[in-house]
Amino acid sequence: MLDIKWIRDNPDALDRALASRGAEPVSSKLIALDEARRAHIVQVQAAQERRNAASKEIGKAKGAKDEETAQRLMAEVATIKEFLAHAEETERQLNRELDDALAVIPNAPLEDVPVGADEHDNVPYFGRYQTEEQAAVARPKKRVHPFAAKEHFEIGEALNLMDFEAAAKLSGSRFVVLKGQLARMERAIGQFMLDLHTNEHGYTEVQPPLLVKDDALYGTAQLPKFAEDLFKAGEQHWLIPTAEVPLTNLVRESILDEKELPLRFTALTPCFRSEAGSAGRDTRGMLRQHQFNKVELVSITTPETSIDEHERMLSCAEAVLQKLDLHYRVMTLCTGDMGFGSRKTYDIEVWLPGQNTYREISSVSVCDDFQARRMNARYRQGAEKGTRFVHTLNGSGTAVGRALIAVIENYQNEDGSITVPAALKPYMGGLEKVDA
CATH class of the missing domain: 3.30.930.10 (Bira Bifunctional Protein; Domain 2)
Structure with a gap:
């Protein structure tokens, strides 16, 4: 399996390597799958940070007897928890999609390998x-x-x-x-x-x-x-x-x-x-x-x-x-x-x-x-x-x-x-x- 980091850094090199093997270019597809995976991870991290911050704000609102704000924040935390409950499975699915796509990509030939059809x-x-x-x-x-x-x-x-x-x-x-x-x-x-x-x-x-x-x-x-x-x-x-x-x-x-x-x-x-x-x-x-x-x-x-x-x-x-x-x-x-x-x-x-x-x-x-x-x-x-x-x-x-x-x-x-x-x-x- 090829390294997705190498593919992100060398998309043209991958497509040239695949072309030399008679295969279609796939770097853009692989990078798009990786972008979706990375974006989800960023979203999860942001949600976790917001959940932690909101939990502290709830305590402050209750201490100030601001029940309206506390209820709003509690509703926000509940929504975040629901998202996070499914986030792990979504991440597994996105990882699986990327791994499945990488699994059918052949290795990149060394530079001194002769280019040919058969x-x-x-x-x-x-x-x-x-x-x-x-x-x-x-x-x-x-x-x-x-x-x-x-x-x-x-x-x-x-x-x-x-x-x-x-x-x-x-x-x-x-x-x-x-x-x-x-x-x-x-x-x-x-x-x-x-x-x-x-x-x-x-x-x-x-x-x-x-x-x-x-x-x-x-x-x-x-x-x-x-x-x-x-x-x-x-x-x-x-x-x-x-x-x-x-x-x-x-x-x-x-x-x-x-x-x-x-x-x-x-x-x-x-x-x-x-x-x-x-x-x-x-x-x-x-x-x-x-x-x-x-x-x-x-x-x-x-x-x-x-x-x-x-x-x-x-x-x-x-x-x-x-x-x-x-x-x-x-x-x-x-x-x-x-x-x-x-x-x-x-x-x-x-x-x-x-x-x-x-x-x-x-x-x-x-x-x-x-x-x-x-x-x-x-x-x-x-x-x-x-x-x-x-x-x-x-x-x-x-x-x-x-x-x-x-x-x-x-x-x-x-x-x-x-x-x-x-x-x-x-x-x-x-x-x-x-x-x-």
Whole structure:
């Protein structure tokens, strides 16, 4: 959620930011709602002051035996009390109207985010490599297959280890049943990622709930705007669309000590998404499913360190693909392709030879205090009495199912088998190949 004080001070900046995202200007509406709220507060304060003053005047009038004045003042106080009796509910209503309006406004992109309409306007990012040539040297090379590369589902089905028909009987479309060595490989990938991030990157492993309440989803900005993308579970809970939700909300309604920051959490969980806006896209295979596993990374930082933490988190996600020796590229998302709560997002796109294209396998975003305001997550600097909102970041470290797809397609052999990457062999009991 954006700060209404910042919006009052920078209305044109907000409208420009929204325009860059393809949204309509709203600063005047938000300021009008805030003005109504502030005017009511001033009115309440004036009424309280007048009530107190009139009460004293009543005593004086009665002391002077001026009954007419006393009665008039008593009638005035009664009217003020009636107003004040309803004023608290009116204030709650005005606050709610402003909060509801702010809750559906996306975050303002950072100044260096490229302006664009959609994924076609995203820009390659080379980061610490500075140039495309340096990045090409540092990143794993594309695998060259001396045969026509197949897609992951063709390979998995031919091995009889990937069953979409059985999954459809159980649950409908966009589900899969993995069996045998492919099921083990998927498990191995998740465990490999967790070990990497906890042992080498300093993240604390968490096993969070998979069911969360409305407040948690509101805190990370999935609600109220994206309810159709979620699965409701009973009257009070939702299935998590990503572990970002419970991990980030670990600091909700908290005041941290600056010495505790940064906090870095990771979790391997199932994720559940309705894919409401993706009808007809990626209907074959495992690329876009209602249920999938993902290793999530979340950082809680001070405002001064969040940009550096964003670069650090990107490098942690990149390390997964480097150790798996999978070719990839990094893109800076344009304003029109960024997530709702993000101020800047990097996408890591892995090369899939079966599709002969790059596909997203990780998104790494810095949100500034956008989520922290919704969660009321703060920290205190040293001995200062006041508090500041933390900054939050999240990223996939990475999507397990898509990493499995990438391994299958990149490590496929002409005989239909799949070579096990060196990084996964310890998790696969030393197995060299996945075959029938």
